Amino acid sequence: MKLAILDRDGTLNPLGDGYVTSPEEWTAMAGALEAIARLNHAGWHVVVATNQPGLGRGLFDVMALNAIHAKMHRQVAALGGRIDAVFYCPHAADEECACRKPAPGLLEQISDRYGVERQEVQVVGSCAAHLQAGAALGAQLHLVCTGPSAHLHPGMPLPADMPPGTRVHASLGDFVDQLLPAAAPPLAATPLPPLAGGISLDAI
Structure with a gap:
């Protein structure tokens, strides 16, 4: 199985002034969902891993978070792709949990759930904690130069908080361009079949 684990805020949707607390506040980054669909049609499974400390702080509830992700799922499905699951950490930074990135708990759970060797997983995001x-x-x-890394571009030295060996891409679409073979077929017009059970949301 080919597996890519993406961050959400700043990678799939623009960063706002605060937390995204409702579906109305969530909008996709230009080209991001199309990039996911291209990955899917090249045989990749896509999972999102996201810190959501607003839950722990009471700024929104699980129903609101599910509604945000339902919108995200619908929009990517309309482009012929899918996100297999969203794994999230609901804890605030001071709770010292094992799942809040940069701790690897969420990513370990995803890798184990899908049975993918950890060195084969592609981890893609725009912030240091995810990487x-x-x-x-x-x-x-893979660092994408969007969201908190919008001031960077490929060819620049990596910031000190980025792990050594991180590859840099201008956007999620550019990451996909470099990951997929040059001869990969164009995105099919027919949507992928829906996942059994619909949206999957998981937390440690």
Whole structure:
């Protein structure tokens, strides 16, 4: 199985001034969902791993988070792709849990759930915490220059908080361009079949 673990905020949706607390506040980054669909049609499974400390702080509840992710699932499905699951950490930073990135707990659970060798997993995101968790997992690391890393670009030296060996891409679409073979077929117009049971949301 080919598995890519993506961060959410700053990678799939733009960063706002605060937390995304409702579906109305969630909008996709230009080209991000199309990139996921291209991965899917090349045989890749895509899972999202995201810190959501707003849950622990009471800024929104699980129903709101599920509604946000339902919107995300619908929009990627409309483009012929799918996100297999969303794994999230609901804890605030001071709770010292094992699942809040940069701790690798979420990524370990995903790797184990899908039975993928950790060194074969592609971990992709725009923030240091996501990539530090990927480094602790032993995965292959990819920084996309969006969200908190929008001031960076490929060819620049890595910031000090980025793990060594991280590869840099201008966007999620550019990551997909470099990951997939040049001769990969174009995105099919027919949507992928829906997952059994619909949306999957998991937390440690």
